Amino acid sequence: MNHTYTSDSIQSLGILGGVRAKPASIGLESHNHTFLEILGNSIDEHRAGWGKEIIVTKHIDGSVTVRDFGRGVPMDQNKAGDWSYKKVFDELWAGGKYKNNEEDGGSYQYSLGTNGVGATGTNYTSDFFQVSVYASTAKVYQVEYEKGVETSDGIQIRKNADKIAVGTMITWRPSSEVFRGKSEIDDEFIITTLQDQAIVNGGLKFLFQNERLGEEQVFYFQDGVKDYIKSISSEEHSLTDVVAWTTEQKGKDNDKDKDYKIKADIYFSFNRETSFSRYYHNSSWLENGGTPEDFVKNSFTFVIDKFLKDQNLYAKGEKKISFDDVEDSLLIVTSTYSTISLFTDQTKKKIGSDFMKRAITAWLREQLEVYLVENPQEVKLILTQVLVNKRSREKAEKTRLDVRKKLAGTVNNLTARIDGFINCKSKDATKTELYIVEGKSALGSTKQGRDAEFQAIYALRGKILNCLKADYDKIFRNEIIVDLLKILGCGIEVKSKHAKNLNTFDLNNLRWSKLIICTDADVDGFHIRTLLLTTIYRLMPTLLEEGRIFIAESPLYEITNQNKSYFAYSDREKEEIVATLKLKGNVLIQRSKGLGENTAEMMWETTMNPKTRNLVQVMKDDVGLTQQYFEMFLGDDIQSRKQYIEENLHDYIENGLT
Incomplete structure (x- = not known):
């Protein structure tokens, strides 16, 4: 080991080299994560009102194409003479979603992409990265990269002679050099992601074409979350219909911050046998929860406990319910949005917002109380089931x-x-x-x-x-x-x-x-x-x-001939043995006794010897x-x-x- 540490020991990988060496430094946690980044941009276009279908193709060579029908990524030169495509695909922290919280809403109001990192990061960490944009100006822009470096041909611009529909098409293959031998986005990950996004983006159709398997799958829910909850709910055990509430509010986390907008869509129903919970923010599934999980637990537990007390349904000295008792019979999906990024990191698996927690908790408590007051039949079923869950849980714990x-x-x-x-x-x-x-x-x-x-x-x-x-x-x-x-x-x-x-x-x-x-x-x-x-x-x-x-x-029959015993495990086997032994003299057939009356030798030979037993x-x-x-x-x-x-x-x- 060289123990010297001098100025000559300091090295620079550069931005591209640094990202390829340490993709986690910009939040890319895996080869699969690159799919979320590219797909997220297409979903943002739909949420902004452009495009009703996204086509995902898994090619035979393992690369993936995402094709949307949005407005198309701006590729030409801006007023300053800079090429826009370079900012989008070849410059970190450059993008069109930094003004979402401005008065005019920017190009997007609620977007999944916010940091200007995903597309460039995916480009940098791929073996090849190809972009085709079919613009509203009847032009087609095409550019290719290899390991994050634009090819010598540069950007190609031509007329859209075939009148191909406006939108963006991106093809890439993650680099095995970057992702520890992984160069192919997993089929199951694509399918799970498209299913999730179809749930939370009602009316947006996802088509998955798997060229290797020769298969196509469509993921589509016209009414989004509401349809999905119905599809997984056990109808015969259903306690309520699917309830859907929505709110938009404006506020800030503390006095020094600037106001921002939030939106919350809450969908739930109660069921005796089925339970499910999923939290999304700006279309991203919050695997690690955060604020939405907090306001759901707080609101449902508080309101249901209040009604149980008001109706004297607790037994004397009985402990209050926990959210586990509610959750056991609750199917709930929340889809929240914000005009500023609330994600705790680039993986977009958790959000944190004091303002959202306060505002949505107060609003959701109020909505729940009104719902339970106005639906006495449902409230009776819900409260009864929650108590059943609680008491069963306590009994199970004992x-x-x-x-x-x-x-x-x-x-x-x-x-x-x-x-x-x-x-x-x-x-x-x-x-x-x-x-x-x-x-x-x-x-x-x-x-x-x-x-x-x-x-x-x-x-x-x-x-x-x-x-x-x-x-x-x-x-x-x-x-x-x-x-x-x-x-x-x-x-x-x-x-x-x-x-x-x-x-x-x-x-x-x-x-x-x-x-x-x-x-x-x-x-x-x-x-x-x-x-x-x-x-x-x-x-x-x-x-x-x-x-x-x-x-x-155990043998059914013991057959004796010339002082030697044979054992048959079925009537057919008995007949075959007897037919063979009759040629050798008298045959004695006895119905086999129970295990307790068998000799040790017989037990070993018929039932316990690995070489002769029938298992x-x-x-x-x-x-x-x-x-x-x-x-x-x-x-x-x-x-x-x-x-x-x-x-x-x-x-x-x-x-x-x-």
């Missing part, structure tokens, strides 16, 4: 603490504490197997018939609970299930919105490579097997999806169908269950299906 306490401990101290559990010697979770067997009667033969090095046993004590119908608190009062969860060690995963804080699942903590369900080959055995699968499906569905669950088939893996592809049947046979859908029986009972009677 259950979570109880479960956490119950599941504490390691596998090393479980053997003595869990009735029916026999551990194995190995601790290697890539090799160990857990056999879940039916009843303590099976414990003796399976324990003696196993390989104690890697096979552990858990014998169930009686029939297990139907977890698909039971509440979580009832499930976790069941000692058999709690003991099973302790043995597995991977925690639980919960789908219920009210019990989401119960999620502790981590597949890496699973102590076994295989979970093998082993029951008698009779009706009771099949029932226990089904209930076990239901428990896993309800509490640990990932184990099914990852193929960790197996069923050990049926519950495959990932089966999960969807399994879910359908679980819900039908063990859930609350009684009508579907009746219909299935009516349509299929004859098959079971006529063909002996089980």
